[in-house]
Amino acid sequence: MNRYYAEVSDRAGHRCEYCKAPEVVFNFPFEVEHIIPPCAGGDDDLGNLALSCRSCNVFKAAVVQVRDDTTGVDVNLFHPRTDEWAAHFQLAEDGRIEPLTPIGRVTAQQLRLNVPAQLAARQHWHRLGVYPG
Numbered sequence: 001m002n003r004y005y006a007e008v009s010d011r012a013g014h015r016c017e018y019c020k021a022p023e024v025v026f027n028f029p030f031e032v033e034h035i036i037p038p039c040a041g042g043d044d045d046l047g048n049l050a051l052s053c054r055s056c057n058v059f060k061a062a063v064v065q066v067r068d069d070t071t072g073v074d075v076n077l078f079h080p081r082t083d084e085w086a087a088h089f090q091l092a093e094d095g096r097i098e099p100l101t102p103i104g105r106v107t108a109q110q111l112r113l114n115v116p117a118q119l120a121a122r123q124h125w126h127r128l129g130v131y132p133g
C-alpha cells in the first residue's frame, strides 16, 4: 500500500476524488494516484496525490490533458488539489455526473464517469445511503 495512503484517504473523506465513489463499500482500499504522473514530472508530494477508485485511475492512467470535442482545445483534467469539484461537476438525480465546464467535460469523458456500470453502482450506493456523501 502507498505510504501516503492514510493521509490521502483521510483528506479525501474515503471517497474517490473524481467520481466520489465511497470507499466503504469496496473490498479493497482505493488507490493513491499521481495527479500529474511521474512520467510527466509529477512527484510524491501530497499536493500531487489524490485518492482514486480503480475505475477512475485505470481510465486516467498517465493522461493529464484531453482535446475537448466541443471547442477543439486541449484542456487539463480535473485537478483535485487545485480545482473545486462542485465548480466543475454536479450530480444529477439519475446519478449522472454532469460536467459544468470544459475541465469537467474532458474529465467525465476520459474517466468514463457516466458509463452504465458507474450509474448502476451509484444507484446501489444511493440505496445503501452512502452516496452522495
Ligand SMILES: [Zn+2]
Binding pocket: 016, 017, 018, 019, 020, 021, 052, 053, 054, 055, 056, 057
Ligand atoms: Zn472514481
